[in-house]
Amino acid sequence: MAKVVDAIRKYFDERNRAWVTGSCNELRDKSRTSVSTAWLRDLQHRIRRKQQEMRYRKSQLLRAHSKVGVKSLQQDGDLTTAEIIEIINWIYRDGLKYSAESRIVAHVQKWKLHNGEWLLAEAVESSELKQRSKELPIQKSETGRGDAPLYPYPRYLQCQTYDRVRAQRYADLWWNSYNPAYVKFLEDDCTNFISQCLYAAGMPMHKEGNNRAKGWWYYPGSGQKGVNWSYSWSTSNALHQYLVHVVGATMIEDPNKLNVGDLVFYDWNGQGTFHHTTIVTDFDSNGDPLVNAHTEPSYHRHYRYLDSPAWTPQTRYSYVHLPSDIC
Template structure:
């Protein structure tokens, strides 16, 4: 299928979007109004967050990978709700293109230089316009959609599936109940897989808690096996069948209450300030302040002001400021749970 011009339209759009880091908020605001697409609003929030924290962008690099292209015929010039009779409506071609937008920012805070990266999976809708193509919609995708595309050889390079042998799966409680928590291993795992999916685990539509659980387990936080998914904290592999897992492994709200239980046992500690966390600790997020915990991230570094930087999935984030103040999910009622994992 040949669709001349659509790749150029996508490349031009993301090149223009990348320039907003040097045009300032006004330039980005004009772009949001011009394109009216979701991704520009995400970038505007990110820019505003950096400006509030007095961070100057030194370099911005955007790379776009096209993963899937689909063709659709619509009635009318891009308007499927046209009231004209079917015989009077023109058939218009519409393209749906799935892409990964990789954004890397280098910024300066005082005398220090930092780096932040994110990966946004988008589904773009394009319509023909005067011999070329025009982006009319930019829709965010989820982790499960992205995982279905598979991992490119470049992304897979240096990543090991490290598939657990059968004998280990039979003896995991005995072997790993006595491991000391190793923050360096949490850090290494979070740095390795922040932008991808370890094939030994299932990828979920909302993958943030699954990713955090993998990081904790890789650092030696022991699984807590149980027969029922409502109990314990565990992931179980099955040869030739469906893997099983506890709710606390993959759901932020369930992980919160599991950590409450572990705090009573002295295995973890809830602290009142993010600056009291260490690399390898985790943060849970209640976006609306209603007691429902909806997101999870793992601490991997600190900025010059002592604020934690986190890696996370769902929106794949690398060294993102812990508060998520530039996320569309953030509200003035957002609450945080700062959870320190005891080393013993």
């Protein structure tokens, strides 16, 4: 097993070099695979998109390094299946300063023993691509509950100040883990995470009985009553409607006019349904928003998501500015 783990770590070392050079040639040669191999082709595509994003931002990628944790190894003859969690950090030059972006990626890899050497045969990694395939995302959580389409909400009168610093602190604290006070969604945790940020910043919940199609709320469970939540708590499209039509949030045209604590919504297909949500936590030297998110946990990622497998030329964004007082 130790030799397999050593091969895995060498793979990620070469992978990190490829992020900076923009080429997978050395990785291909050392893996003794062909350019048509699916995992290598997908990785090359991701690296090219990352390089394109850096050029768009007029930034220079200087270094990539990963903390790799092997969760499990299952050996069957000369084939070993590995489940891996990678925390990858990109260091880049941003104008006159240096900045970092981080992400958590889950990998499932199959390694084959060939002439005494472990070679990568298959590799799959997590991505936002699953979100793009759903017109109305249906989240499955550890409770086994599901979601449904949204219906209009009534307004409410209780007002609270929206604390942007608290929203930012919460997003930076929990971007790479899960607050145990809330349900962890097994597939699309993005809007659940954003709702937690909003609540930590002072946005009040609004609940009318157990009607999940109304208000914005999360119920942690008590006694015989299990945990429950509104559709707007966990679904990107429903949250967007709630914020704009009930809270009084405004959609703005220029993303550079967003503030820390504002949100970006993503319609991957450009067909009018939002699939993903992020929160603004910083800005780069161009004034572009940097965002935190879950599903593929991301820290200070450029808001356009150009390097995401879910991004398409049809992708549309909604830049949502939260009011200072939420009523």
